[in-house]
Amino acid sequence: MRKFTLLDGLVVPLDRANVDTDAIIPKQFLKSIKRAGFGPNLFDEWRYLDHGEPGMDPATRKPNPEFVLNFPRYKGASVLLARDNFGCGSSREHAPWALEDYGFRAIIAPSYADIFYNNCFKNGILPIVLDAATVERLFRECEVSKGYRLKVNLDKQTVTTPGGEVLAFEVDGGRKHRMLNGLDDIGLTLLQGEKIMAYEERRRVEAPWLFA
Amino acid sequence: MSGLTLFQKLWDAHVVHVEADGTTLLYIDRHLVHEVTSPQAFEGLKLAHRTPRRVDAAIAVPDHNVPTTDRSQGIADPISRLQVETLDANCAEFGITEFKMDDIRQGIVHVIGPEEGLTLPGMTVVCGDSHTSTHGAFGALAFGIGTSEVEHVLATQCLWQKPSKTMLVKVGGQLGRGVTAKDIALAIIGEIGTAGGTGYAIEFGGLAIRALSMEGRMTLCNMAIEAGARAGMVAVDQTTIDYVKGRPYSPKGAAWDQAVAWWNTLHSDADARFDRVVELDAAKIEPQVTWGTSPEMVTTIGGRVPDPANAPSEVKRQDWTRALEYMGLQAGTPIAEIPVDKVFIGSCTNSRIEDLREAAAVAKGRKVASNVKLAMVVPGSGLVKQQAEAEGLDKIFIEAGFEWREPGCSMCLAMNADRLEPGERCASTSNRNFEGRQGQGGRTHLLSPAMAAAAACAGHFADVRQE
């Protein structure tokens, strides 16, 4: 997976709670058998005025000027500021793929849906949890100051505001280690091969019906 | 020391290795695979020159993209077709059993697992699909995973996990006539909210749950994810064991006895402690209908569309306002006066035989109202369809004016040709009423199969208890 260490990124505020994975990437795009190329269809139904289908050239689409991602001032954003329960709904990893392909490297929200949160780490996107009051404050700061950027340091687990305020966040140690080093999950698990084998041998006796 | 919860028992039985910080390598017994979330996982395996560790633990089925009309011509949409063909090719290459589109056993992945006995008590069950929580109805630990984890399970038969917190949702008392598991599920989500279960594994218990059939328990566990919980579960009892017995993949002979002896221990101990307990009285639950764009935006059939001015917080006020605008509804409108354009009876929440029986009982001898453009029934699997036809349910539906379709996900997420047009309002037995879920601009109201049938015949939402 992609390494994540430091980020200094432009922030875009998405002021809605319960943003679901159907909104992040609508179902018609899930028909792809590829991992890449979902960025142009991120938030498709909000981002464009016309109906999107796979294979359409984004250049021919009608962008919705009222949707925040289309504001010129947020062009090139890599930090998504969001509200509670971001990423609820389906398990589709197409959601983090689309966010990543668009250019997002970090999300800041008061809470996430479990599966989405987990999927982010597998794709080099850091989902940062800050308390609701702090997130509210960041929303206000971001809206009033053009070119608002945040610095993220995963190793130190901090977010630094343009004003120099340092906000600490929690992240699971194992996930952090893998992300900092861009490690391959499967490769790490295969190092436990003997234990997996021992478990299987025991279960074959205890619960033989689980093995065909 | 206090006793163990069902979750802890299932967890403990599957621990392969624990890291110093508690991160656990958990063994996976059953891996269900479908066409949408697997192609990139198989591609990843191939790129790394890896092969599946245990093909006997995996089973595949196409469900999201398949047409629900005549299949003899295959899939018309070339992109959908390619996805299903990719699944076929991957399963053939790696030797994974697949119930293909023309197999009578084909159906929605969460319907066929239990139906075939592929889902068994005590198992860990995963699938690249959030509604994998359904399988927890069997006293299994079942949860949805992303595509990277699909690849991980294929390659290692394991997943890295941290134990969830545990929540007991205890539903005491007895359900009233016309009130079903779907109403319990929606009432719970209305109570705890769509993020109420985040970080938890929910166990559903209490007299009203014990009284539910396996179909009802599956409906309930299916919706656990809509309450934010990755896993929902119900303790094993005689209802569970009777359902499992004699299924094609269920254990037989001595293995059956050995299995049942273990399964009978799969319940939370009387003195087990949960991190959170929520109690509901079944007798107070009324038929539910959602009015907004999140399953927690729900009220009773006797209720009204709420006024955002009365929302409990500023964020919620904005949410409600947006939802009413999207749904084309006015605050204060009685739910029972809202007309519907389409009716969908199906999805992994409510497409099993019992669901179809409940809907047919309401539709029998009646007609779909003239303002309803389309009312469709989509059985959850080929075998459910066959059973329903043997019972004559198809005739009841067809005579009433419903369309009787081939099995699949269909208009639950509208990846195939079944969808709402912008602005159309649908009474749906599925599980998500998100914006655009059933088609761009479509408006979804979630309810039970009986309530959906009642809405189809009335042309607007109607109280099934008054039928």
Ligand code: SF4
């Ligand atoms: S029926 Fe709907 S919720 Fe269930 S698996 Fe299919 S698309 Fe997902």
